[in-house]
Amino acid sequence: MDQLFKSYYAYVCKAVFKIIPDTRTAEDIAQEVFMEIWRKRDRFQIATSLKAYLRRAAVNRSLNYIRDNKIVIAATEVALQLQAQGPKAQENLETHELQQLIDQSIDQLPERCRLVFVLSRFEQMTYKEIAEQLGISVKTVENQISKALQLLRAALGPYLGKTLMFLFLWWMT
């Protein structure tokens, strides 16, 4: 169990953190995920991979947390102007710089927009599922996704031109 915890605790924390960007809550929820496994240790079975199971558990708990606590996800409608930042937009970004830029750009999305994007992009949830989980309309989900795309295009666009190929290759590996 210790080994399992050491191997995957950070992974679970980060999965939660993507949805609820609060380290304390992320860690509380991660603790619960492992506690649940410990409780079920004698009859613990997973159909898929352990990692997939942990991720699922983390996401479900996070969404329940949002629902149960009626966390109001600020729907800031201010058109946040994300701008291409960092080392002047002259191509050849180092891998880690690009990574930083991507993280930053998504972190800076309005919270509801960010959450909807993350759920769609990482959790493969359909628009309908996202709408139900967050108690918003499918229309709103669509709006948030397109807002995310537009803001990210503004922030990342200048780099993507040259790095598109690179990203594509990266994706294929």
Add this chain to the structure above:
Amino acid sequence: MDQLKHILLYLRGKNEELSKSEQTALESWLEREEHQQSIDEADAIWRAGGRYQASYEPDVEAGLQRFKAAIQKEKVVHQPVAKQRRLLSRSWSIAAALVLALGIAVVYKSFLPTAPPQPVVLENTADEPKVFQLPDGTLVTLNGNSQLTYLPDFEKNDLREVTLSGEGYFQVVADPQHPFHIHTPEARVEVMGTAFNLRAYPNEVFTEVEVEEGIVNLMATQLDKQMKKLVANERATLMHGEGLVRKQLNTTNANSWKTGRLKFRKEQLSEVINVVERHYGVTINYDRANLGDCSLNTNFKEATIEEVLKTFEVIFEVKTNTTDPDTYQLTGGGC
């Protein structure tokens, strides 16, 4: 606009199956080369987004310590020993044996003819709330007629254990390796580090916890030993001998005796009146069917009961009469 619509459709298709007609519409739209380009661009953003990482590193070692502490607690609380032995793997058996040995040591020690340490008693007999700091740094605000007891060195034990009679508002210092337990005659409250209000007066028929932040476990020790987990803005009321009820709150007011403030965010008037009755120690009679579901959105700061009732009069157009001292009647009105 048309372009955006199709891009969204395309992205939607990544997570769910599109209908035949949507599929066809998308394909025919994609026949134009510039359309294909905008899809490529959206795809590039989508792929870039896939590299998003949460930019924080949790402290795994601290997490593991906290987890172990939670497991210890869980074992002691929930698992009958005989059943445990059958289920546990070797390493867990060793851990269980250690716990057992420790338990025996503690019991043995308590039989030794040494003078038991005298508990520390913190008491507030005044009307005004009083703040105390415990050796571990935890702040406890005690309401009138309330008492908190703990053993010297309590912060050095595996569990930080205290006993409460009356009402207190706790701001517990986080220490994952030493969970904080509060015993009352009917219940036990377990926390890591958090802020909450606990009410357990001996002359009342209920025990109540209202959580402001963090996670709090409440166990009905005299009943079914059921444990309820509470998160921020939740209240659990244990009716002695009956059971535990948990309720979601829009706002927490349990510590109003400490702050002198009442805040209501779109709160039902029935709940508002509950809180007001308690805060001022009065009884308010009203027509539940007519007024109970009205919603109130307001703050009171160090207000008198008369000022509060005046507010009800203005907002809900009720009339207030008082018959006995401390008993009020609301008539008429509505929302």
